[in-house]
Amino acid sequence: MSRILRRIAEEVLGAEKARRIWSRIDLVGDIAIVKSPMMLGDSESLTLDDLRRLAEELIARIPYIKSVWLAASPTLGEERVRDFIHLAGERRSETVYVEHGCKFKVDIAKVFITPRLSFEHIRVARQVKEGERVVNMFAGAGLFSIIIACKAKPRVVHSIDINPHAYKAMVENIKLNKVEGIVKPYLGDAKDVIERELRGSADRVLMPLPALALEYLPYALEALESNGIIHVYLHVHAGRGEDPRAKAVDQVVKAAGKLGARVKPMHARVVRKVGPRWFQVVVDVYAEKPR
Ligand SMILES: C[S@@+](CC[C@H](N)C(=O)[O-])C[C@H]1O[C@@H](n2cnc3c(N)ncnc32)[C@H](O)[C@@H]1O
Numbered sequence: 001m002s003r004i005l006r007r008i009a010e011e012v013l014g015a016e017k018a019r020r021i022w023s024r025i026d027l028v029g030d031i032a033i034v035k036s037p038m039m040l041g042d043s044e045s046l047t048l049d050d051l052r053r054l055a056e057e058l059i060a061r062i063p064y065i066k067s068v069w070l071a072a073s074p075t076l077g078e079e080r081v082r083d084f085i086h087l088a089g090e091r092r093s094e095t096v097y098v099e100h101g102c103k104f105k106v107d108i109a110k111v112f113i114t115p116r117l118s119f120e121h122i123r124v125a126r127q128v129k130e131g132e133r134v135v136n137m138f139a140g141a142g143l144f145s146i147i148i149a150c151k152a153k154p155r156v157v158h159s160i161d162i163n164p165h166a167y168k169a170m171v172e173n174i175k176l177n178k179v180e181g182i183v184k185p186y187l188g189d190a191k192d193v194i195e196r197e198l199r200g201s202a203d204r205v206l207m208p209l210p211a212l213a214l215e216y217l218p219y220a221l222e223a224l225e226s227n228g229i230i231h232v233y234l235h236v237h238a239g240r241g242e243d244p245r246a247k248a249v250d251q252v253v254k255a256a257g258k259l260g261a262r263v264k265p266m267h268a269r270v271v272r273k274v275g276p277r278w279f280q281v282v283v284d285v286y287a288e289k290p291r
Contacts, residue, residue, distance in 0.1 A: 001027065008061055012054045017046055021054065026115050028108055029095030030066040032058055034087065036073075048085075055088035066090050069108065079163040080112040080140075080209070100125075102150050104141050104173050110165035112140045116272050117208070120282065121147045124206065124231055127284075128152035135202040135223040136160065137190035137216060138209035142170035142183065149179035158201065160186040160193045191219045203228040210235040210280060214255045220287075221261050227288040229266070235274055236281050244270055248281035260290035 005025050009018035024035040034051055048070075055068035067090040073083040084093065093109040100122050106113045121143050128134060130153040136145045137160055145159040161167050167187040174183045186193045190212075205220040205228065207213050213234045220230050232252050238244035245268035256263040263285040271280040 004062065005058075008057050009054060012057045013046070013050055017050060020045055021051075025058075027065070028106070028113055028115060029097040030064055031093070031095045031108060032062075032065045032068045033071050033084075033108060034068065035071045052087050059089040067092050067095075069093065075112060079166070080211075081110060081163075084109050099143065100147050100151065102143075102146050102173075102177050104143060104146070104169070105176060106141045106169055107165065111163065111169050112166070113143075117143065120144075120208075120271055122151065124148065125151040127229070128154050128204065131155050132203045133201055133225075134158065134204045134206065135194070135198055135220075136206040136208070137194070137220065137223075138207065138212070139170055139185075140166050140208075142173045142185070144206055144208060145170070145183045146173055146177050146179055149182040150177060154182060157183045158186065158193075158198055159183050160188065160190045162187070162189050191216060194219045194223045198223050200225045205230045207231060208233045214251065217252075217255050218259055221256075221259060221289050224287060224289050227286065230263075230285050230287050232283045232285065233271065234281050234283065236279050237277055238279060239277060244279040244281050245283075248283050252283045252285060256285070256287065262288040 006022040009022040026033045051070055058065050058068055068087040070085040070087050071082045072085045075082055094107045097104045097106055099118050125148045128148050132154045134154050134157040139145050139159040139161045142159055145157040148154055148157050170185045174180055199222055202223045205223050207220055210233050213232050234248045236244045236248045238247055249265045249268050253263055265283060265285050267284040269282055271282050274280050
């Protein structure tokens with residue numbers, strides 16, 4: 001697919017402009033999302049008119065793309081959604097996105113969704129052992145939780161989100177994928193839900209929201225029964241010669257140390273680049289709760 005996107009972009013915009021845009025096109029179901037180059041300071045090289053011409057061509061040449069939207073801002077606010085501008089095709093932001101054989105109904109304008117976490121979803125699912133109890137603190141439309149329920153054999157996946165639209169989508173997606181007995185949806189702030197209902201309930205905790213990773217580490221630890229695995233997602237700045245994974249591990253170990261918890265880093269990987277010299281990194285740690 002990326003070859004086709006690149007070719008179309010080159011034909012419509014020429015090689016120089018195409019270079020700046022083709023890898024920023026994501027397909028979510030039958031919707032193409034073009035990430036605005038303006039966000040990365042390329043505003044002079046590509047105009048809205050360029051992007052509309054590209055969008056029209058995507059609709060004309062790739063039959064399963066029905067709608068094209070410009071993501072005109074970074075993910076914003078607590079709910080991590082973007083501002084979108086319609087570029088071409090149907091004026092519809094709802095779609096069904098399929099990942100690892102699971103189906104997700106989503107409205108891209110109301111709920112965070114990216115195909116760029118696809119490998120992470122299955123990587124974490126593959127680690128879940130039979131009978132595990134999982135807490136997903138920032139579940140969105142339920143991707144990690146449902147893929148875990150479909151691909152592994154957890155006893156339960158408690159799945160929390162603060163965005164009512166994400167919660168509604170998650171409830172629908174749980175039914176769509178027939179994992180009602182396993183994935184339990186919660187609407188609310190992860191810290192409140194954990195304190196109220198999920199203390200000591202988990203063997204594994206997912207924290208897929210870099211903005212709150214370190215601030216909410218105490219609640220992830222609280223969710224563990226006594227010890228277990230925590231997957232911490234962070235945004236890390238790494239200059240030339242610096243390893244973003246080492247910096248992320250250091251941040252997690254220091255934060256856990258301040259809380260009196262013992263953590264042993266098991267694995268760290270760069271999930272994706274999120275800006276010039278900024279990286280999203282996941283750190284998997286084995287953690288023992290403070291006594
Ligand atoms: C990056 S998205 C999660 C992505 C999702 N796990 C996936 O794989 O598609 C972060 C989610 O955290 C939710 N969120 C933000 N603050 C929260 C909080 N305090 N408690 C629970 N959910 C929160 C947002 O509404 C958003 O859906």
